[in-house]
Amino acid sequence: MATEFDLEGLCSSVLPVHGQDALVLSIDGRPFRVGLTPGRATGEVVLEFGEERERVFAVQRGGIHFIHFRGRAHRVEAIDALARARKRAVAESGEESLLAPMPGVVVRVAVEADEEVEAGDLLMVIESMKLQTSIRAPHDGRVAEICLGTGASFEQGATLVRLETRDEDSEAEQAKERER
Amino acid sequence: MTKVPGIGKVLIANRGEIAVRVARTLRRLEITCAALTHPDDTGNPAAAFVDEACPVEGESAISAYLDIDQIVSIAKRIGADAVHPGYGFLAENADFAEAVERAGIRWVGPAPETIRLMGDKIESRRFAAAHGIPVTPAASEEDDPASFSERAKEIGFPLLIKAAAGGGGKGMQIVRHPHELSHAIDLARSEAKRYFDDDRIFAERYLDEPRHVEVQIMADEHGHVVHLGERDCSIQRRFQKLIEESPAPAIEEDLRERIRAQAVLLARAAGYRNAGTVEFIVAPDGESCFLEMNTRLQVEHPVTEMVTGIDLVEEQIRVAAGHPLSSGQDEIRFEGAAIECRICAEDPERDFQPAVGRILLLRPAKGPGIRFDGGIAEGQDVTAAFDPMLAKLIVHGRDREEAIVLARQALAQTVILGCTTNLAFLERVLAHPDFISGRVETGFIPAHRTDLALPPLAEEERAALLSVAALTDRDFMASVEAVPEPYASMGDWQN
Amino acid sequence: MRRIESRIDPRGEEFKRFRAANLERVREFRRRQHDARFERRQRDLDRLAHHGKTFVRDRIKQLLDPGTPFLEFSSLAANTEYDGEAKSASVVTGIGIVAGHETIIRADDPSIKGGAWYPLTVKKNVRCLDIAIENRLPVIHICDSAGGFLPLQSELFADRISAGRIFRNQAILSRMDIPQLALVFGHCTAGGAYIPALSDYAVILRGNGGIFLGGPPLVKAATGEIVDADTLGGADLHTRTSGVADYAADSEEEAILLGREIVSTWRQPGKPGLEEDPVAAEAPYYDPEELYGIIPDDIKIQFDMREVIARIVDGSRFHEYQPDYGTTLVCGYARIWGMRVGLIGNNGVLFNDSSLKGAHFIELCNQNRTPIVFLQNITGFMVGREYEARGICKDGAKFIMAQAGSAVPKFTVMVNGSFGAGNYAMCGRAYDGRFVFSWPNHQIGIMGADQAANTLADVKIRQRERAGETLSEDEIEAIRRPVLESFARESSAYYATSHLWDDGIIDPVDTRNALGIALSAAANTPIEEPRYGVMRF
Missing domain, CATH: 3.40.50.20 (Rossmann fold)
Structure with a gap:
């Protein structure tokens, strides 16, 4: 469940407060009595916020909420805490080895050592049991080492490529947290 | 028929x-x-x-x-x-x-030769100057490439390096100090080559705090040329227009008459046909210089349509069909004030970088005096492939004050969700005291950067927004509702 | 149903005196509980921090759905044993909501002797898995234990309710299609290795997590092989090679979030023990805080159990059964958090009529599939020639027979005293009630401390008299005092809870919530056909 939302680059914790007569959200530790009812138009909702009622337009796509509120559009991102925890772990370790999923032979090396790569970039093509598999970067980073050259054969679990991760994101996040 | x-x-x-x-x-x-x-x-x-x-x-x-x-x-x-x-x-x-x-x-549109003449920034300046219309001091590289940089320096700083074939702010560099010149020339030349496949450049005096005022003209094949008033297009970012209005605010009447007359004169001299726009630079002291002529319908043509009540596209079609203009100069009336805001997929907080996304919800402002010329539809992807302009919001008020109020309301009413837009930024520009008093110039946005910055959200507003997000978040609400009774009613009790 | 009319005067002197005494009892309970939960040696906390481990209670908090309750069991288990070292018996157990699922959480506490299992740790673990089985609750294990506490191995290994029972219970749960998830945050060595291995899902932490039958020192001793813990049984080995665990995680946060996601994929099997259309809960009309002024400061003082019922049940509303018969036993129906219950409470010693009333009411609850809450304050059955002649034994036997044969879920609250055979009839620990909770003032024993001391002193005096001696007052006191002291100690609520005779001491005001969660959990299991043994008429 998303309990953190990013608005204008700042993360806020939003937690339900159960056991109340109405829906109460604890936003960064402050309780707010809230409610939402559908409005008349598509995408329109009526926000009950404390004593106030306001017409708001809200749509979402892929965990991002676009909200038109008091004449201004805003973007609120629901944080996927699990994805963030994984990203942090990779960023902290600073390095990740891409292991061979099965024994095989290197067909092609698509990058060079020291090259900056983005998540999804092709690093290497391997062949095993007459099937070729693309080894792609799981996240942004720098190629620290290409452990095997074209034509080299390897066992399952062999290190194919070592990636150094860029941890700008986590640094930026930490900086944000410090700011808060 | x-x-x-x-x-x-x-x-x-x-x-x-x-x-x-x-x-x-x-x-x-x-x-x-x-x-x-x-x-x-x-x-x-x-x-x-x-x-x-x-x-x-x-x-x-x-x-x-x-x-x-x-x-x-x-x-x-x-x-x-x-x-x-x-x-x-x-x-x-x-x-x-x-x-x-x-x-x-x-x-x-105009005849191909006219397009060619006006399309060449160097040639068109010469043409204007030859007909007695002031132009900014300039130097062309092709006259004598070897002495170009020296001649540019003679114009005096600050100066502007522009592409001869240019337009839309592309391939333009401001040079404030002599030592920046050679770098700016190289940059402008390479951009000119890239955008226009024509690396000819020229230097031109850059006026500080200039206003960009342009005159809409319309001509037919029967020798009729009329102007449809002027537009002020000074509110720009990255040399591209953002807010345009007609009539131009806070200018002397003789200046207004002068540039209108010069525009008609130029069109007549060029044997112009169809719709065109003559652009002028207006210095703070009221001096005006010919900048260029655009041989097409302008993005900002609706403000002219709003104040004149003339459909420029209809006029264009009539003229193209060989019909005479529907109104003579005396019959053209200017009523009230019109403002156009260009709604762009861009992030004003990040130096107006183009934004991408998908238009998930679109609810244009509606009402008397409001016109929304949209090029978008719900469900449409906004990509970097095309111009970031999504739509134009044009308002028409009895006077400028009313138009500003109406424009601000209309901007606040316009809902575009799914992609970052400059809607709120436009509203802040319109609300700025200098804009309201007509103190506009092309450097308005950078000069008022601090005033125009995104105001921080009040804590309550932030909480309200986060509430909307949480309450409309499928996962969040599913998790809240998944808590069974009596647990939910107990809250975070612990024994 | 009508509201109970309370006869308590909250402004009265007695109320104030009782209230002061009970608030002091609750303060003492909370002090001890806080110590068991949070007070740790700096050295232990430093070691935890050094390994990047989160405190067990924070792990649980992260695992639970935000803003939801947690009913912890036996927070003072082992508090009177092992010099008080094994706080909460080194393991935290309880019921909470994880991803909308009612689950048992069983979390080792590595801040105490590395989470080593003492004999009472094993007993608490077994009990918590019994609760899971009886109430069909999924279990999430947070594994971080050094293994059995070797100096006491004889007390925790071989018997029926010993370590093996933990793994047996895990297997039974799986057989019942009740899922278990293990989050391996520390080492699971020897028997402990079976917890993740017997769990249906296992997440193991890179670095701190390890699963092996024999740890590196044992391996070296046994075979001479020198191997580090990570190579021997780390996350990558188990998730890539051995298949002992299913997912590797790089941080406790990641593992917990992943665990929550796993739980979210589990089905919600429904509650066969509850009515189709739930009735909305209603807070008691009388403030539960007034319980403090109702329970006397002396165990010998009688009080009306209806006043307690009025501060636990919905709207303080109660339908009393046989209000004029067998009046030392209060029986009737009410709702707790909207759920139907029958309540049986003591209003004095059990006579023949009150025993028969109790037996009859239990049968009615079974006929109606109504769970029963026993509110114990019992000194026992009436003794004396007249009552023996009327067959108090066979009437008491009927009560016990009906109670023991009852098929509906049973819950016991030790409201005050629990002595003698009254404990049996009123569903003491031996009768497999789903949950037993005690109040801090609770006392329990085969008889009262005074009676026991007097009885033992009498025996001694008669022995001496037969030998022709007479005992002085001082000599009699010297016999009485140690008996009295040992009885007093062993009959206290703290001793009882230390030995897992209950599922924890609770603050009286928490009774309603504790029963609410208990009733909800119990409703996961379908109620069988009731069937009783032979009643002696």
Whole structure:
């Protein structure tokens, strides 16, 4: 469940407060009595916020909420805490080895050592049991080492490529947290 | 028979907002309208709006929309009587105009030679100067490449290095100090080459705090030339216009009359036909210089339409069909004030970088005096492939004050969700005291950067927004509702 | 149903005196509980921090759905044993909501002797898995234990309710299609290795997590092989090679979030023990805080159990059964958090009529599939010639027979005293009630401390008299005092809870919530056909 939302680059914790007569959200530790009812138009909702009622337009796509509120559009991102925890772990370790999923032979090396790569970039093509598999970067980073050259054969679990991760994101996040 | 004899079908050689805008008039004139489509251009609302969507082939949508031979053959195939180029793409391409005319189809625009003349920034300045219209001190590289940099220095700083074939702010560099000159020349030249495939450049005096004022003219083949008033387009970012208005605020009447007259004079001298815009730079002391002439319909033409009540596209079609202008100068009335805001997919907080996304919700402002010329539809992807302009919001008030209030309300009412836009930024510009008092100039936005910055959200507003997000978040609400009784009612009790 | 009319005067002197005494009892309970939960040696906390481990209670908090309750069991288990070292018996157990699922959480506490299992740790673990089985609750294990506490291995290994029972219970749970998830945050050595291995899902932490039958020192001793813990049984080995665990995680946060996601994929099997259309809960009309002024400061003082019922049940509303018969036993129906219950409470010693009333009411609850809450304050059955002649034994036997044969879920609250055979009839620990909770003032024993001391002293005096001796007052006191002291100690609520005779001491005001969660959990299991043994008439 998303309990953190990013608005204008700042993360806020939003937690339900159960056991109340109405829906109460604890936003960064402050309780707010809230409610939402559908409005008349598509995408329109009526926000009950404390004593106030306001017409708001809200749509979402892929965990991002676009909200038109008091004449201004805003973007609120629901944080996927699990994805963030994984990203942090990779960023902290600073390095990740891409292991061979099965024994095989290197067909092609698509990058060079020291090259900056983005998540999804092709690093290497391997062949095993007459099937070729693309080894792609799981996240942004720098190629620290290409452990095997074209034509080299390897066992399952062999290190194919070592990636150094860029941890700008986590640094930026930490900086944000410090700011808060 | 359509309402314009001789024109039964028009191919709009364009896409998006302008294609829709042109088609709207054509429809009113009972003229069949056709426009271009490309498989990659999925978010083109014109494709569904026009009577006939004509697929063009090409590796990318952009290259297809620039493919003169193909577009002309399409126009021939569908039996178009005229081609309207809109703005952008091939609108100021003399070769295209020529090819259209050669195919026996009417070109909605000036003669190819006029396009060529005005399209060359160096030639057009010479032409204007020759007809007694002041131009800024300038130096052209091609006159004598060896002495270009020396001659540029003689103009004095700050100066502007521009592409001879330029437009739209591309290939333009401001130079404030002599030591920056050579670098700026190199940069401008390479950009000019890249954007216009023409690396000729020239230097021109850059006026500090200049205003950009332009005059709309309309001419027919029968020797009639009229102006439809001027527009102030000083509110710009990255040399591109953002807010335009008519009439130009806070200028002396003699200046207004002077530039209007100069625009008509220039058009007449050039044997101009159809719609055109003569752009001037106005210095704080009221001096004006000819900048360039645009040989097409301008993005900001609606403000002129609002204050004059004249449909410029209709006039264009009539003129292209060989009919005389519908009004003489004396019959043209200017009423109230109109403001246009360009709604762009861009992030004003990040130096106006283009934004991408998908239009998930679109609710244009509506009401008397409000016009929304949109080039977007719900569900449309906004990509970096096309111009970031999504729509134009134009308002018409009895006076400027009323127009500003109306524009601000309309901007706040306009809902575009799914992609970052400059809607709120536009509203802040309109609310700025200097804008309200008409103290505008092309450096307005950088000069008021601090005032125009995104104001921080109040804590309550932040909480309200986060509440909306949480309450409309499927996962969040599912998790809240998944807590069974009696647990939910107990809250975070612990024994 | 009508509201109970309370006869308590909250402004009265007695109320104030009782209230002061009970608030002091609750303060003492909370002090001890806080110590068991949070007070740790700095050395232990430093070691935890050094390994990047989160405190067990924070792990649980992260695992639970935000803003939801947690009913912890036996927070003072082992508090009177092992010099008080094994706080909460080194393991935290309880019921909470994880991703909308009612689950048992069983979390080792590595801040105490590395989470080593003492004999009472094993007993608490077994009990918590019994609760899971009886109430069909999924279990999430947070594994971080050094293994059995070797100096006491004889007390925790071989018997029926010993370590093996933990793994047996895990297997039974799986057989019942009740899922278990293990989050391996530390080492699971020897028997402990079976917890993740017997769990249906296992997440193991890179670095701190390890699963092996024999740890590196044992391996070296046994075979001479020198191997580090990570190579021997780390996350990558188990998730890539051995298949002992299913997912590797790089941080406790990641593992917990992943665990929550796993739980979210589990089905919600429904509650066969509850009515289709739930009735909305209603807070008691009388403030539960007034319980403090109702329970006397002396165990010998009688009080009306209806006053307690009025501060636990919905709207303080109660339908009393046989209000004029067998009046030392209060029986009737009410709702707790909207759920139907029958309540049986003591209003004095059990006579023949009150025993028969109790047996009859239990049968009615079974007929109606109504769970029963026993509120114990019992000194026992009436003794004396007249009552023996009327067959108090066979009437008491009927009560016990009906109670023991009852098929509906049973819950016991030790409201005050629990002595003698009254403990049996009123569903003491031996009768497999789903949950037993005690109040801090609770006392329990085969008889009262005074009676026991007097009885033992009498025996001694008679022995001496037969030997021709007479005992002085001082000598009699010297016999009485140690008996009295040992009885007093062993009959206290703290001793009882230390030995897992209950599922924890609770603050009286928490009774309603504790029963609410208990009733909800119990409703996961379908109620069988009731069937009783032979009643002696």
